[in-house]
Amino acid sequence: MTKIEMTEAIIAAKITKGTSWAAIAEAGGLSEIFVTSACLGQNSLELDVAVKVTDFLGLDEKVAYALTICPMKAVDVETVSKDPLIYRFFEIAYVYGGSMKEIIHEKFGDGIMSAIDFKLDIDKEEDPKGDRVVVTMNGKFLPYKKW
Incomplete structure (x- = not known):
């Protein structure tokens, strides 16, 4: 299968x-x-x-x-998804990615956020002006090795 x-x-x-x-x-x-x-x-x-x-x-x-079975991850994504909801996450990375990178480096140093030691939560926040989507990404910071 x-x-x-x-x-x-x-x-x-x-x-x-x-x-x-x-x-x-x-x-x-x-x-x-x-x-x-x-x-x-x-x-x-x-x-x-x-x-x-x-x-x-x-x-x-x-x-x-x-x-x-361990999968080949993301093989179905060769280009930016055209699905409007998924595309918005690409858009967020395009628009805010540089700012996120700058702030992470400022607070943690030179490194990355792990997508392996990682948690992701999606919650609904009710709001009279329109319900809000709350996405929380929580990844371990991995500093680049200096050698």
Whole structure:
């Protein structure tokens, strides 16, 4: 089973069951963002977590096994996504990336934020002028080695 076939099976089961990514993640015992990413083929799960997810969705061991395979990340993204929501994150990086880099270097020194030792949370903030999307990225700072 390919990662694409796995993702299609998971999404079909999610729709059939009428469930949410939050409920699927809760069944697996990991974060909503991480489990969703694994289900979309961008991360892998340990077998025990994969079985919990597939049992919750009523899927077989082929899907559970596919969830455990380490993926080739971001191979489906060769250009900037045309999806309006995803494009906005590229736009944020284009417009604010330089400022983010400057401030991170000022506060931490020369280095990067890890995308491996990393957490991402998405929350909803209700606002009478229009609900707000709150995205929190939390990554370990990795200084460049001087040698």
